[in-house]
Amino acid sequence: AIQGARIAGARRIIAVDMVESKLATAKEFGATHVVDASSRDAVQAVKDLTGGGVDYSFEAIGLKKTAEQSFECLGPGGVATIIGMIPFGTKIELDGWSFPQGEKRIQGSMMGSNRFRVDMPRYIEFYEQGRLKLDEMISVKGRLEDVNEAFRAMKAGEVARTVLMFD
Template sequence: MRAAVLNTIPGELEIEEVAVASPGPHEVLIRVAAAGLCHSDLHFIEGKYPYMTPAVLGHESAGVVEAVGDQVTYVQPGDHVITCLSVYCGGCENCLTGHPSICTGAAATERTADQPPRLSRNDGEPVHQFLKMSSFAEMMLIHEHGLVKIREDMPLDRAALIGCGVTTGLGAVFNTAKVEPGTTVAVIGCGGIGLNAIQGARIAGANRIIAVDMLDSKLELAKEFGATDGVNAGAGDPVQQVMELTGGGVHHAFEAIGLKVAAEQAFGMLRAGGTATIIGMIPVGQNVELPGVAFLSEKKIQGSNMGSNRFRVDMPRYIEMYMDGRLKLDELVSRRITLDEVNDGFAAMKTGELARSVIVFD
């Protein structure tokens, strides 16, 4: 099969022929229909987060089950599925207490060192599977605990977005922060994840939703997703602007970029008792600095991993929201590209002007 392989870090993806193994126990072979380009992939391409090479990147995808291995009962060939990197073991304490997105036993869902790799070059050299997914390829071989079965009338190019960006943004609002109706919200960064946090706040019933970005075009797009106000962070201190707009700060601030300074700004935008939720991937080695006296006002800061999801429950619910018109997905797709255009897609991502590029496979 054809796949986009990262051979050096930093580097660009190279389109190569990669062999995929037959499904073993609890494994599912998926023919990929669509895969979104996520900023998380770019972090690894640029070396902001370490990973092994060679590796097939990609993790936000949807497709059709091609074959299943022994002991798989949840899906069968022909089923439509969304994949999710929150692969869970189902037996650790976090899984058993309803927190599978921070599963501590997920290594049990991978093949062991004495088994043949799921992905390899035609000469037998192993190719690493990225985040237990590797969706920048025509086929995926993953554990059954890394997918959810969905209704067949859901368009797969939009379903792919639910595999990461949508679930991360909405889940940060619904599951991690538990935004209440009538509250005020600020979202820093209006890319794919930030836009989903904004529409999550709208669906949750927030009264005022302030979008913060450097680009006026992104702020206008944010208003289509539910933002009531826009703050251009390049036109002055965004914290001061939010404070003036709200008369003292917001109940909830979401950082959706992955920058130290943005995380600190999110905390600074809070009213007394407010909560800052950090969604973005702050580079390894960077520390967030906060004024200690602010904690006397009961301000809080917390992380959110993939929207604190329970993806087999959450994703079908998000599909229903889309199908009945409450959730915007069509507007998230900025470009549909081929696998050969994947590097162009990441170059466009760096400009900050796009919501999402989606690889569509024939």
């Protein structure tokens, strides 16, 4: 989401996380501001940085709390996109008055709402131009036998992306 916003020309890109190393990585990929949610109220921090809220927010973790925060940090007319896989059956709670009063919207996205025939050639072009950093996203490379450790590290939020090789 950060790279997409950068490539699209967003002037202000705010990354929110609780892991310091992930915030540093977010800056490398194009975040102009970072918020450490482990030490402050993330929604208030985003509103302070923007003077009232963002136009677009993207939730990529898949937690009830972060989905709700993604909506709460919107400014008037803002759109929250939920990318993270929230567990089946989980209900999120939103302030109903925010819809008519703030004209805010929330939507989901599966696999980036990719239109493969249109989007994939563009992604390849961005990668070849050096604008889309894919290699740098890989935190760990391992073997298929490392799958259990890879899942543990992913669930613990210790890695950005892991690639398991079939050797």
